[in-house]
Amino acid sequence: MILRGTSSLTDPLEMRPDxxxxxxxxxACARIHAEFxxxxxxxxxxxxxxMANLSPTGKAPExxxxxxxxxxxxxxxxxxxxxADEPDCExxxxxxxxxxxxxxxxRLLDNLMDGHxxxxxxxxxxxxxxxxxxxAVYQRYFDATHPFWxxxxxxxxxxxxxxxRELKLDHIRQEDFERVTVAKLAGAKIPVAAVGFHYGAGExxxxxxxxxLALSRWSQMEDDLFDWHNDLRHGKTSYFLTEASRHKGFExxxxxxxxxxxxxxxxxxxxDLSVLRRLAPSLHSLDVVRYLDSREAILxxxxxxxxxxxxxxxxxARITEPKAQACDWIEFSKSEGS
Amino acid sequence: xxxxxxxxxxxxxxxxxxxxxxDPAELSKLHGLNLNERQIDALRKINYESIDHLAEAxxxxxx
Numbered sequence: 338m339i340l341r342g343t344s345s346l347t348d349p350l351e352m353r354p355d356x357x358x359x360x361x362x363x364x365a366c367a368r369i370h371a372e373f374x375x376x377x378x379x380x381x382x383x384x385x386x387x388m389a390n391l392s393p394t395g396k397a398p399e400x401x402x403x404x405x406x407x408x409x410x411x412x413x414x415x416x417x418x419x420x421a422d423e424p425d426c427e428x429x430x431x432x433x434x435x436x437x438x439x440x441x442x443x444r445l446l447d448n449l450m451d452g453h454x455x456x457x458x459x460x461x462x463x464x465x466x467x468x469x470x471x472x473a474v475y476q477r478y479f480d481a482t483h484p485f486w487x488x489x490x491x492x493x494x495x496x497x498x499x500x501x502r503e504l505k506l507d508h509i510r511q512e513d514f515e516r517v518t519v520a521k522l523a524g525a526k527i528p529v530a531a532v533g534f535h536y537g538a539g540e541x542x543x544x545x546x547x548x549x550l551a552l553s554r555w556s557q558m559e560d561d562l563f564d565w566h567n568d569l570r571h572g573k574t575s576y577f578l579t580e581a582s583r584h585k586g587f588e589x590x591x592x593x594x595x596x597x598x599x600x601x602x603x604x605x606x607x608x609d610l611s612v613l614r615r616l617a618p619s620l621h622s623l624d625v626v627r628y629l630d631s632r633e634a635i636l637x638x639x640x641x642x643x644x645x646x647x648x649x650x651x652x653x654a655r656i657t658e659p660k661a662q663a664c665d666w667i668e669f670s671k672s673e674g675s
Numbered sequence: 676x677x678x679x680x681x682x683x684x685x686x687x688x689x690x691x692x693x694x695x696x697x698d699p700a701e702l703s704k705l706h707g708l709n710l711n712e713r714q715i716d717a718l719r720k721i722n723y724e725s726i727d728h729l730a731e732a733x734x735x736x737x738x
Contacts, residue, residue, distance in 0.1 A: 566686055566733050589679035596678075643732055645725035650681050653695075656717045657676040657710065 357426075358414050358433075359402060365434040366397045369441075369470070377466065384463045387456055388441065401437065405635075407556040408628060410436055413528040415624040416545045420536035428478065428535055435474040436528045442467035443496075443524065450504065451573075475531055488530040492523040499523070507574060514557075514576040522553035544619040551616055555609045562602040565594060577602055595647045603640050610636070676708070686730045696723045 366388070373381025385397075392400035401410055408415075413432050417424040442464055448454045449461070472489075479485040499520035506513055529549050533542030561568075561577040568575050569590060577598070578590065585593035610633055617625050676684075684691045694702040699718035703710040710718070 563733055566682070570687075589677065591679040591682045592677070595682065639732060642725060642728065646729045646732075649721060649723060649726055650678060650685065652721060653718065654676060654678050654681055656714050656721075657681075657708065 358410065359398070361414075361426075361430050361433040362398045362401050362410060362437070364430060365437045368434055369438065372470065373466065380460065380463055380466075383456065383460050384466075387445075387460055390455070391444070401440075404631070407522075407525070407553070409440060409525055409528075411624070411628070412525065412545075412549055412552075413532045415622050415628075416529055416532045416538075416620075417536065418624065419620055419622040420532065420538050420541070425535070429532075431474045431477065432528050432531055435471050435531075438467045439471035439524060439527070442471055447500070450500070452571075478531070478535060483534070485530060485534045489527055492526045492530075495520050496523040508579045508582070509574055509576040510579060511576065515554075518557055518561075518576060519550070519554045522557060523550075525549050525553055541619075541621075544616070548613070548616045548620055548625070551609075551613055555606065555613060558602075558609065559606055562599070562606065565598075566591075595650060599643060599647065600640075603636065606636060607633075685726055686733065692726070 369388075370381065370385055373384060388397040388400075389395050391397070400406075410433055413436070414424075414429065417429055445457050445461070445464055445467070448457045475485065475489070499517045502517045503509075503513075503521065506517065509518060526546050526549050529545050530542065532538075533545060538545070558576070561575040564575070565577055565581070568578055580601075581590045581593050581598050584598070588596075590598075610629065613629055617629060684695075691702070691706070694705070695718070699710065700715045702708065703715065
């Protein structure tokens, strides 16, 4: 239900996280462990293994630095660099620490709600730690009446509302995708808003918030497209799978994806990437431009690679079941519908 | 095989996919596919390289 970005494909065009951000992420994970050791060592030991197991490399910080992931930590970092020549490293270390705690809070609950849990039920009390650390950091910077807290409440509560609503949906139509699926990611606005208020960014903060929302939407579409088979196997619904059910005619979802759906999904991603590009200039961030270039290059490479693989699958199907020509039903359904 | 059966196998059955690449005749025997010589020859001529990363691209783990 949340953006996991689990692909491990490597690409020379991928943008690597810069050294300073990497250091902040390493420090934040170490700080979480240190706080647990000091305050709740028994629980902390179990949380430490859980955090490590989430990461494909077994190293918790690496989980947040993968180039295919939604740039949850990069966004406030890039925003800070666009607002000031010399970013306030102590503040940004706190923002990264808060955001990682917020992520783990959501991830723990999300794994339980999705049924992907392993040890999550045993460490559920760790949500108290993660939530407190996520929120408490900002109390150092914004007093109780500061407008930051209205952004915080609005984003945080609307994300919780959306997660609960999505659980009840059997299908996700476009309006549900916009109103519910994208709203689940509203929490990503919180660290960006914190940075904007801290640097007095004024109107420019609105541009960053708008971009964050648009990028969340794009990343969720990408997640739906690349998770389609996993979602299908686990009986999960998504906007992409709802569209597949609507368009597949008499064929299977799998056949629709191979013959038509994947290309449609990639075209939608390409189109929405151009929306992100239109928003980028107002941010004055070379990092964002580089990020979008990198995403576009990855998308093009995957279009070619996966398109080629699907052609081979169609050929194997044609050989092994010559009577049922691979995409005939899809073509037939389309011609009947037109 | 249908596209549905094929993609399920390619995405989640590593052994099956390796057998398809290596020896479609053996695969046909082991899995009762009843492929004839012409079909087996055609499968042997296919370059499967592009499928190798499909499961990874779609975030599946071979099981």
